[in-house]
Amino acid sequence: MHDEERFVRMLINSEKPVQLVIAGKAPPYDEACKALIKEWTQFIQRHNLYKHVVFLSDYDMLLTENMVQGVDVWINTPRRPWEACGTSGMKVLVNGGINVSELDGWWAEAYTPEVGWAIGDMQDHGDDPGSDSVEAEALYTILEEQVIPAFYERNATGIPVKWVEKIRNSMAKLTPRFSANRTVREYSEKYYLPAAERYLQRAADNGTVGKKIINAKHELENNWSGINFRDVQMENTESGFSCNANIFLNSIDINNVLVELYAEETAKDNAERVIMQLQSSKDDEKLYKGNVQTTRPMCDYTIRIIPMDNNISVPLENSCILWQR
């Protein structure tokens, strides 16, 4: 409703008319949302748009089911970054609808020009009214110049060829990724099944492994504040660098920790972890050595000490991590 005249002209165009179906729910305490719904109903009345715009109340799963099966285009225009996900756009995919949405939530990941249309510049603009109007104008322009013409363009046998191509691209490229099948399979394979396996290992023999894990965790937590880095030396080598680190382990068992060199992911490099090996030991002072084959500069790498024990998940199950400063 940013530019009512332009919007009404688009809706009531005699050759290429448009119908807009709106649904949504205002929580009882959300006055701004209730006011918006009121604005819509008044807008419909003011311009006598009963044939072109309808607001469906009591949005629920049955209503959604009908909408996602019935519409040609799904429009979702949240202000970034408020779209948590946008599952309704995914429901439209499998029903052969096409998305026109803000580049936020799933659409920021899924959009390419061949599968639908997008507004927004991938930046957050808060509630800046200037950005709202830029995006409103962009939405009108996309609808007027691209979406509506493509919908009405037919070949000799009455088929909207470009439209159908977009539906096919959208279904073929997006439904395998944005689906509960993929999600549940991936969670099961990556997380639930390995977690179930770990549980069985730990619970076996009256929880032998489980008890060991708890004891090691207590040992680490009780002594962690006392451990520190002593002398650390790094030297360039032909293929990277080597590193010697003296570490005071404060009576922690060497078998319960891992000392490694860690480099963060950057635009051109993956994250890297190189495990350092224990070289010698004098009381609680341990010398660890690492040889890193890399083209990255050694300042990208930081030594850290992390828990290591019977496949525990770090930092989920034990978040003791000491970084070299």
Ligand SMILES: *Cc1c(COP(=O)(O)O)cnc(C)c1O
């Ligand atoms: C899908 C659905 C939603 C969630 O929609 P989003 O686009 O993810 O915000 C909310 N309510 C109902 C009834 C739905 O079917």
